[in-house]
Amino acid sequence: MLEEGLIEVTGGRVYYQKYDKGTGRTPVIVLHGGPGSSCYSLECLQALQEERPVILYDQLGCGRSERPTDPSLWQIDRFVEELGQIRQALSLNEVHILGHSWGTTLAAAYCLTKPSGVKSVIFSSPCLSAPIWEQDQKRNLQKLPAEIQEIIQRCEENGTTDSEEFEKAIEVFGNEFVCRIPRPEHLKLNRHYRNPEIYNIMWGPSEFTVKGNLKEFDCTSRLNEITCPTLFTCGRYDEATPESTQYFSCLAPNSNFHVFEQSAHLPYIEEPEEYLQVVSEFLKSVDSR
Known part of the structure; x- marks a missing residue:
């Protein structure tokens, strides 16, 4: 059964979907990437x-949620507060959390507020340190043809990351480190769900140099405080590197650790059967403890 609607959070209302066949097991709530993307890519x-039960939601400002124009809303603490408000509205007293990419940043920040009832966390293609992410992308760039590296570096230095030249270079990077198979049609159709302003404010104009308000984010020194069962996953060719x-x-x-051998940053699209199996087995193992 699908339930959908809008939930009032700080700054506006967010759209959610809840899929529930009445199994009675602990629900999983999914935190999409971005910032400023949408849950549409994770609907598998x-x-x-x-x-x-599975809960998907579009964070405020993107997807099918309201899009307020107040830039002060685009701070990690407000997104943490939003997650708590969604749990409260949907009576998710006990919950598993699955975050992907920026969603892992949010999941970690939320868990470090020590909320009750979080049974496990899945960190899918994690970004838990902006400095480490930046270093990894610079290393990934070095694996690409010299002319692609030159275009990306020059466009970043000149502030022309909105140019067609940069877009084409980023496409080469994306085909190597984001998704190594042709993009499914629904991903192309739903690009309008993104809100680049949020990404720009929180991360910056480019993947490779963090200039936004997440620039200093690094929770590695506190990961030992997340004591519930955790699963860390990534693709072999992921932006979120296996290392x-x-x-x-x-x-x-x-914690547990798993690499999807044929994937980059979107293993739930590149290897969906294995992704669902790994996630399902982990969640069931936690529930049986």
Whole structure:
């Protein structure tokens, strides 16, 4: 059964979907990437409803949620508060959290406020340190042809990251480190769900140099405080590199680590069957403890 609607949060109303076949198991809430993207790319996770309720939502300012124009709203603390407000509105007293990319940043920041009832966290292609992410992308860039590196570096230095030249260079990077298969049609159709202003304010105009308000974000020194079971996953060719993902996993006291061998940053699209199986088995193992 699909339930959908709008929830009042600080700054406006957010759109949510809840898939529930009445299994009675602990729900999982999904935190999409971005910042300023949408849950549309993660809708394959609704398949988990065969085992438990699945909640997807578009964070404020993007997707099908309201789009207030107050730039002061685009701060990580407000997104943390928003997650708590959604849990309260949907009576999610106990919950698993699955975050992807920026969603892992949000998941970690939320868990470090020590909320009750979080049974486990899945850090999918994690970004838990902006400085580490930046270093990893600079290393990834070095694996690309010299002319692509030159275009990206020059456009960043000249402030022309909105140029067609930069877009084409980013496409080459994306085909290597974001998604290594042709993009599904629904991803192309739903690009309008994004809000680049949020990304720009929080991250910056480019993937490779963090200039936004997340520039100093680094929770590695506190991952030992997340004591519930955790699963860290990434693709073999991920922007969230296997080396960094395994490093984060080593810092969490109750963690598992998995690499999707044929994937980059979107294993739930590149290897959906294995992704769903790994996530499902982890959640069931936590529920049975």
